[in-house]
Amino acid sequence: MTILRISLLAAVAALAYGQERAAVETWVASHQRRIMGEFDELLRIPNVGTDRANIRRNAEFIRGLLERHGMQAELLETAGNPLVYAERNVPGAARTVLYYIHYDGQPVDLSRWKTDPFRPVMRDGAWDIAGWAALEKFPDDWRIYARSASDDKAPIVAFCAAMDALEGKFASNIHVVIDGEEEMGSPSLTAAIGRYRDKLKASLLLILDGPVHPNGRPTLAFGARGIVTLDLTVYGPKMALHSGHYGNWIPNPAIRLAQLLASMKDEQGRTTIEGFYADVPALTAEERRVLRSVPDDEPALLKLFGVAKPDAVGESLQEALQFPSLNVRGMRSGYVDEPRTIIPTEATAAIDMRLVKETPAARMVERVRAHIEKQGYHVSESEPDDATRLKYPKVARLKAGETMEAYRTEPESAEAMRVTLALTRMWGAEPVRIRTMGGTVPIAPFIRELGVPAVGVPIVNFDNNQHSDNENLRVGNLWSGIVTLAATMGM
Ligand SMILES: [Zn+2]
Incomplete structure (x- = not known):
């Protein structure tokens, strides 16, 4: 029944797809320079969580950015670094989607970086692109190198661009909270709910962080261990x-x-x-289908790791992570x-x-x-x-x-299906659905305390060196990320 439902909807969605995506992609193609300019400016502000002065510069810059993109924005003070909060409401909308992003980054070991982590560099393979900021077009396979290029400033810029690309045609109220302490374990975030509960109320929480599946397809993540x-x-x-x-x-x-x-x-x-x-609980047939549909290349992973035979907790990597x-x-x-x-x-x-x-x-x-x-x-x-x-x-x-603690929103629940179908409709194919990510996210207590369904919508490339030296973002992931986020805003 459920299988039938999703394949039928996917088929209907595939018919509709094309137009919407083409509209967003056309918009992106003609605004690449502006988007990249904003990204460059944002990446130039150092964002190590303990660097209080620069952290505040980031927060102020992002507040201004969100305002320039048509949102009402403010800083929410906490016991630690401020949260940036913004909303854009749609008259008569019955639902509110709250986005979570973070603006702080991991500390940097300068001796290991090829160039200054807070002076973004554009490269085509190993080649530095001179004067790149003045270009109009940025090919998909170029990469921009800077701290937080992927984790987690790209989603901030993509979020703003997606709002512009949709020209206000939102189906729900759009709210966003941007954390300044994620890489420190988000110590002030859960407590902030007590103070700002009304602002953080939502029908659905979308977490913009982390990489898409290694095969590059649009990905959704419904939980984390x-x-x-x-x-x-x-x-x-x-x-x-x-x-x-x-x-x-x-x-x-x-x-x-x-x-x-x-x-x-x-x-x-x-x-x-x-x-x-x-x-x-034992996995249902539908849950197994979701797990099986993740396109992991297990033989390639075993070869990479030099391991002949995996443990037998689950029948596959994805099942083992449950x-x-x-x-x-x-x-x-x-x-x-x-x-x-x-x-x-x-x-x-x-x-x-x-x-x-x-x-x-x-x-x-x-x-x-x-x-x-x-x-x-x-x-x-x-x-x-x-x-x-x-x-x-x-x-x-x-x-x-x-x-x-862990969290999980059932992939078959109504809100999770809504996001799945929005991406299916936009891309003409079902996204990779990760029921449970193996790793742990510090915002799990925030998700549990907020008590709303939460879905991770990652956009960046998996090989981005996040947390390490020479962090980078594949440019194509920024462009496709805007399309993906536009899909979530139109639902
Ligand atoms: Zn992150």
């Missing part, structure tokens, strides 16, 4: 002991930790901790580089668990703790004292660290 980190330490003797004098008699904590970790997963990479997957995971990100015990013949005092594993919507952090940490106890361990959050060491044959310390 959360994370909780854990440090697990297993204790041996109080002091490192001679392995000749005491080997075979004093238990070795590295071996004990290895046994403990091995008890947490089977040979196929599936977690054997009781209840680990229990709260995740479940919580348990990952050992590092281990430490004794001496390796200058070997000493000792029995170490302790062994530590640094673990991260990726979470899904149905598996909140606290519950999953409890499940891990219960599992460790079932293996005969006394588990505490602090270092064991002498009395504890003498009382319990097996002692472990489990300490949870950084936590961020």
Whole structure:
């Protein structure tokens, strides 16, 4: 039924497509220089989150930009960097779409950048384009190099251009909030809801951040996994002991930790901790269809990574991402580089668990703790004292660290379908639909607290070096991003 619905609508949409897209593309083609000029100006303002003076310059510049593009804009002060907020309302509109973008960027290591990260450079492959700012046309495969070219200033400029291209023909009220602290974990964002709840009210939240699928097709993302980190330490003797004098008699904590970790997963990479997957409902046929339709090239990925056979948590990469995971990100015990013949005092594993919507952090940490106890361990959050060491044959310390919950809007829900169909209609083909992104986004608490359906609408190229040196944007992604955002404004 649902399959029929989407394929039928896609067919209808494909008939309508062409005209709308051509109109936006024609507009873009004749305004490339102006759009690129605005982008250049914005990229020239340094935007590392701790650089308060420049952060405010960014916020003020963006406020002016949004006003020039016909919005009513203001700065919303928070405990940290200001939010830029703007609205453009449509008389009689029943719905409001709130866009989320961020204007801060990751810190820069100047020694690793080929050119100044805040002096945008245009390149065709390895060739610098001289005097590019004066050009009228910018080919798709050129790239602009600057901090935040992709993450996340391109969406700000594309958002403004999309409004112009539509010439006010919006189907809903358009509101936008632009964060100045995303790369610092958005510490002030959720609290801002308390202060500005009325402004942030919406029918739908669209998140303009992150890259499209590596195959370059328009992409929607309906959720992201959360994370909780854990440090697990297993204790041996109080002091490192001679392995000749005491080997075979004093238990070795590295071996004990290895046994403990091995008890947490089977040979196929599936977690054997009781209840680990229990709260995740079985995927429906339609959900599987959405996952299967993502055009991942798994053989190419395995070849790139040098891995013969993936874990068997899901039937595919996308299916695997629908479940919580348990990952050992590092281990430490004794001496390796200058070997000493000792029995170490302790062994530590640094673990991260990726979470899904149905598996909140606290519950999953409890499940891990219960599992460790079932293996005969006394588990505490602090270092064991002498009395504890003498009382319990097996002692472990489990300490949870950084936590961020997951979020997901069902791809089949009404608002999610609305966005899917808007893009299908504009592009004449269904977008890549990512049910759950594997990584974690700091705005998940904001999304959960706002309580509105949220859909990610990424526009930038996947190979943009975001967070790293020589960040760049493929010019064609800016142009196609404007078309994609125009589609979301016309729905
Ligand atoms: Zn970002």
